[in-house]
Amino acid sequence: MKCKRCKAPAVVALPSHHAGFCPDCYKIFFARQVERAIHGQRLFSHEDRILVALSGGKDSLALMLELGRQGYDVTGLHVDLAIPDSSAAARAVVEGFCAEHGFALRVVELEREGLAIPLVKARLKRPICSACGKIKRYFFNKVALDEGFTVLATGHNLDDEVARLFANTLRWDRAYLADQGPLLPPENGFARKVKPLYRLSEFETANYAFLMGIDYHTAPCPYSTGASFTGHKKLWADLEHRSPGQKLAFYELFLKQGREAFAAQERRVGAAVAPCPECGYPTSAEICGVCRVRRALAGEGGGPGVGGDLDDRDD
Ligand code: AMP
Ligand code: FES
Numbered sequence: 001m002k003c004k005r006c007k008a009p010a011v012v013a014l015p016s017h018h019a020g021f022c023p024d025c026y027k028i029f030f031a032r033q034v035e036r037a038i039h040g041q042r043l044f045s046h047e048d049r050i051l052v053a054l055s056g057g058k059d060s061l062a063l064m065l066e067l068g069r070q071g072y073d074v075t076g077l078h079v080d081l082a083i084p085d086s087s088a089a090a091r092a093v094v095e096g097f098c099a100e101h102g103f104a105l106r107v108v109e110l111e112r113e114g115l116a117i118p119l120v121k122a123r124l125k126r127p128i129c130s131a132c133g134k135i136k137r138y139f140f141n142k143v144a145l146d147e148g149f150t151v152l153a154t155g156h157n158l159d160d161e162v163a164r165l166f167a168n169t170l171r172w173d174r175a176y177l178a179d180q181g182p183l184l185p186p187e188n189g190f191a192r193k194v195k196p197l198y199r200l201s202e203f204e205t206a207n208y209a210f211l212m213g214i215d216y217h218t219a220p221c222p223y224s225t226g227a228s229f230t231g232h233k234k235l236w237a238d239l240e241h242r243s244p245g246q247k248l249a250f251y252e253l254f255l256k257q258g259r260e261a262f263a264a265q266e267r268r269v270g271a272a273v274a275p276c277p278e279c280g281y282p283t284s285a286e287i288c289g290v291c292r293v294r295r296a297l298a299g300e301g302g303g304p305g306v307g308g309d310l311d312d313r314d315d
């Protein structure tokens with residue numbers, strides 16, 4: 001196969017785009033997809049101060065590198081979860097990456113916050129992932145607002161987004177369907193949140209990371225029972241194989257035609273959000289989810305109710 005742009009031998013085949021690319025043209029393809037996401041969805045501009053949440057995985061590091069190459073004002077944020085072995089390795093990857101490329105980096109240490117994930121896990125006695133996600137999002141938002149960043153970016157890719165959209169659709173979860181997309185505007189004490197990789201599949205970001213020589217953290221979280229939405233992702237891989245391009249079309253058509261219907265409905269019923277009386281974080285509950293975790297750790301009960309409410313916008 002030949003490169004679609006320059007006719008040199010192709011190294012990456014992309015059936016969904018009816019194209020193959022040589023290494024250099026692949027990087028251009030990747031950059032264009034990110035640009036299309038940023039401009040097409042009006043995610044941010046070169047005036048913005050962007051905080052990029054870096055887990056150490058390929059997606060967030062690829063995102064940071066590409067935004068830096070495009071001249072955006074980016075700073076990394078890593079949340080060190082304090083999980084033995086795993087967290088130190090992920091943090092070292094993020095620190096090495098930022099040092100190598102000259103990116104500024106903030107690190108939040110959950111240990112120092114009294115919220116080390118092993119501690120929370122032991123106290124909650126139920127799957128840790130949703131509480132962990134909530135704690136991470138809490139600090140993404142807090143650092144962004146406290147330090148004057150105008151945008152918070154995460155490395156969610158097309159596969160993540162489609163699997164989540166599909167799960168929300170299977171449940172016809174109106175609140176989540178109203179909110180899902182690559183842009184969540186700033187409101188009610190939440191920072192503006194963006195997902196500039198939403199047009200790129202996991203395969204495509206992995207290729208970019210490989211071609212750019214990014215050394216990323218690959219070990220899965222020791223507490224996770226597997227990647228989220230694994231079953232849905234398999235189903236979508238099959239659909240995409242039969243009909244290349246369907247994944248992106250499903251998501252883009254939702255953005256164009258589906259989301260507003262749910263958003264309009266939710267604006268009518270909208271849950272009231274107010275600052276948490278203990279920490280000021282926006283919440284629709286009496287106190288926010290993270291303060292409930294803190295209470296549970298202090299032995300004041302509240303453990304079972306930590307997840308599942310609407311006091312933070314989902315990723
Ligand atoms: P995940 O839910 O693990 O697939 O992560 C989705 C996105 O959240 C990643 O692409 C990162 O942008 C961000 N993220 C996840 N974990 C962390 C972390 N420990 N520190 C900073 N950002 C993170
Ligand atoms: Fe949070 Fe595994 S429990 S990443």
Ligand code: ZN
Nearest residue numbers: 276279288291
């Ligand atoms: Zn709170």
